[in-house]
Amino acid sequence: MVLEEGFGVEEFTHKYETKVDYNLAEACCYSLSLNDVYKLTGEKFEINNDSRFTYGAIDGTDNLRGLVADLYSDEKVKFTKDNVLITNGGIGANFLVYYTLFGKGDHVICVSPTYQQLFSVPKMFGADVELLRLQKENGFVPSVEQFKKLIKPNTKAFILNNPNNPIGSVMETDLLEEITKVAQEHGITIISDEVYRPLFHSSDRVPKSVAQLSFDGISTGSMSKAFAFAGVRLGWIVSQNTDFLKAARSKRHYNIISISMIDDQISQYVLQNKKKILQKNKQLCLKNLDYLSQWVKINEKVEFLDFPKGGSVCLIKIDGISDTQKFATWLAENKSFLVVPGETFQCPGTLRLGYANSEDDVAKGLEILSKSIDEYKEEK
Template sequence: MVQIETFSVESWMDEHETKCTHNIAETCCASISIDQLRELSEDKDRQIFQTSKALTYGAIRGSEDLRSNLARLYSARSTPLPLENILSTPGAIQANFLCAYALVGRGDHVICHYPTYQSLYEVPKQLGASVSLWNAKPENAWTPSIPDLKSLIQPNTKLIIINNPNNPTGAVLKKSLLQEIIAVASEHEISILSDEVYRPIFHSISPVDPEFPPSLLSMGYKNTIVTGSMSKAYALAGIRVGWIASRSSSIIEKIVEARHYTTISVSQLDEQVAAYALHQNTIHSLLSRNIQLAKANLAVLEKFVDKNDETCEWVKPLAGTTAFVKFHIEGKPVDSVDFCKRLIEKTGVLFVPGSECFGKEFKGYVRIGFVNNTEVVEEGMKKVTQFLRKEFDGVKLAE
């Protein structure tokens, strides 16, 4: 029997997200409807759904329209990415699962960037691999070190997993660090899986910055796999469309074989919506909407942290939709589970407790998902400030 650990963050959300009034734990950019998506398009007469098309399994590896639009996003000027090197999946969580399922197993070793989304390191464990965590620390702006990475390499290391931009910290692995990761991996012929679901929500680092992180797929190392999704950056979690892309045909074919045993294909209707959203007539307006929302809401969150600096601290995120904020009383970290439970009970505001959902060592930390609708974030953070003034002394300290 496979040993499956509780998926803490998803269990927390499942238990609490339908009971809150202000969801500031959700990691998607504020979700939009089909009607709103059409309004963002420059060609509002273009059909989203082909309603005359028979609802078969569709194209097993993903529709041509969807994969063409994705190929355009990943193609450098000199090195286009073929459609055949992209697979659609039911969300990025399935994409990441399939990569592990196809590439690692019993007797293998995996290195995973940490803290991060739990499935990235738990699924390889379930498949029988041993996993070493490559720790990022707040004193280094949540950037892990290359010497630490080198120290984790073993003769049986098959895969290095990174999450860029990072959930929960909002940090990015910058260009020079990515180059160093590739150098380490290539020396040992190790594949790299880069979970890029929060790309391209870059709200606090400019594309003209020399350290701006490109997609790992564009950096010249063939044994690279990237995953993405319509859920986070594209505000369309409800269509359950993700993808896997690699410049290695052999890696893609291994994943194709694994995929046949799982989902077979993705809903034709979902893929049509995704293709519409990623079309050149729509994608620029959609991303502009989401990046501007992230910038506006980050300013709200930064004001909150500055106003309450006697009780909380952070490393300001550079990208994505999440921030990792540490709460303390007279310098001692609070019990983040007790804090989050009291907060939702008294105010209706939902945060995610870091020590419960990202690792016991993250005492006092909560993950805040700040790219909901601005009024929700503004009202919610006002309620949190009131809670800190009136109720915070009653919160337990971390043991």
């Protein structure tokens, strides 16, 4: 088992993110403190100072798993704590799903562009991974025809990312239903990275989760993005298929044991107060996206690859700048301003902007970007 590929986006952002003054590489909604939540909700986080620090509830507390289950329950399907596995972040959730399911001889289809983990790690476990390229003419979501064309006798799973990082495109329920139907006919598991859920700020309706749509569907989620609590490093896997969860739980013992007791308690507190937190974060996305749209409009050289409908990130193209890896490096090193080069998201010639950071980062960052576009001379 050899992983040949470095994790482009994480390596790039890790190098600069603590050193720059302005950050539009951030994909999380502007991170909150416990006091921010208190001010927003009037509910105080209380900790029991007599509580001994054991490994805690190995699976995550029943209350936490129940609160996560509530995020997915709808009029048709009721989820309970038994449909939830708690992990170290969304990244831990994805890793555990792939570790449980994939090995040599498996064929896996994965959308692209997307977060590199979604196709690099299945490869690492020996799967033969084929990328389904998201196209402008399909609104940067997979088409059923594209999916059908890639299916092989040994296709085990189709990996989705909804909302999509880096484009911000959203797969609506109708399309998800069609894809799920084809998958069921071929015995293919749909796995959906839904860490930006429920940030569907600019789409007409909130699409269903893959876990809601099919018995075998597997969804991964996280406290990091919409809930603005990346620091608790807490994520989850949700599925109706408890046999799959049982298999994943058995693998989980090898690399998690349990998550931190403190993270569990803070996540319960945040999820109990989710309504106001999500409201605030959706408003932040809309406000900053509006500012960004105005900026794009007045900058003749700049255009969106696609206007984002969900999540907190989007891609832009800049006329005259094709090596965006070099440009983003130059911005970080000379202008103390961080954005993500599209090269780390299989989209060379673009920049990924996160627009859910503070209003100050967005305003100052875009000011720097405007000046830099004029100043920067690309080497030919």
